[in-house]
Amino acid sequence: MTTAENQLRREVIRTARALQSTGLTHGTSGNVSVRYNNGMLITPSGIPYEDLEMKKIVFMDLEGGYFGDFLPSSEWRMHMDIYRNYKDAEAVVHCHSARATALSTHNKGIPAFHYMVAVAGGDQIKCADYATFGTKALSKAMIDALEDRTACLLAHHGQIAFGPSLHKALGLAGEVEALADQYLSALVLGEPAPLCPAEMKEILRKFKSYGKQLDTLDGDDAGAFEMPQRRD
Template sequence: MSEPRDELARAGAHLAALGLSPGSSGNLSVRDGDTVLITPTGADLAAVDEASLSVIGLDGSHRAGPRPSKEFPLHLAFYRRDPDTAAVVHLHSRHATAVSCLPPWSEHSAVPPLTPYFVTRVGTTPLIPYADPGDPAQADAVARLSYPFRAALLENHGPITVGRSMSAAVAAAIELEEVSALLLLLGDRTPRLLPPDVVRSLARRYGSPWSG
């Protein structure tokens, strides 16, 4: 089994190679027992130094390493929501960020059920109201939502996904970017969405959250 530090570094390199992490944008974290390993502030995901990650407690205390990404309160909000969450991926990928600048599809999900892969790999994706990057108010907004979800769009900012493994969080981030690109390609045309009964069936079969 890979060490958490190695998993995080490989995930960063993979997402950067796909063009989903321009410049020094984005941040990743992985849970390691009662602590969280998170990329430092200003880190380039293409060249994450696994030996120089920031270590923080679930209470937000800085345990070791360089100063953590300013988005650490948002990461911790997801770990606190669900003890099974093992990794968090926050990107500024182009298409998902563009969709974060649009009105949400529904009260619970910014993105509609366009494809089965979106439903099974991502699921309900709420639009979290705008707050400046690093503002704890955004973490508070995540904590207040009562329905389950493992992905969100931060208004006018970008996507964030979580998973029970780093690979699951990365897969969700990639799928969210893909469905966002499809949504933008459709423009002002009315898309044919998956029927509600199909969406519910897929969500049940794959254990993905769907509140529509």
């Protein structure tokens, strides 16, 4: 294994263990992958996160073939199809976080009750139709729910998120869980009023430049925010 591959394997293990330490999953549920060398490195099937070693992380190509002595996660197809459909996807995190899973058991996504739903790239976070875990049908339902977004819920199952790095994908999964928690709390008083489509369109425009610094902003991005005045 090359130094770069070893580093990615370590990051996959670190991210998988973070799912447990942050409460985003329990036991051996959930799985993590990162794009690598025209394929992906993915957590193995059924091995507790505390027992993971670099040699147990499975390399798969994007045609569904795996290499080595360990079986890949049973959810490998969802990861593979994200990499095949989204060229900017570099890492995928799937977990059974409590609040997102609770919503998914009602086949319910997260509407525009709060502007932060835009963190996943759309005006809502959809819930994919139910299908048996590990199947083509589930992967297709997931792709349909994602559309141009980077996260969705999976009915009666959990959530999945992807991003430009393992750190970002894990962070997004945490954001989805936090939004699910807030939405469930809001539902105690009834269905919250959603933000209007025009406002969500503006929020999505502003999110394109959220977190960028001056040297990375172009003219349109800078216009998305009221900029503070620099004092010399």
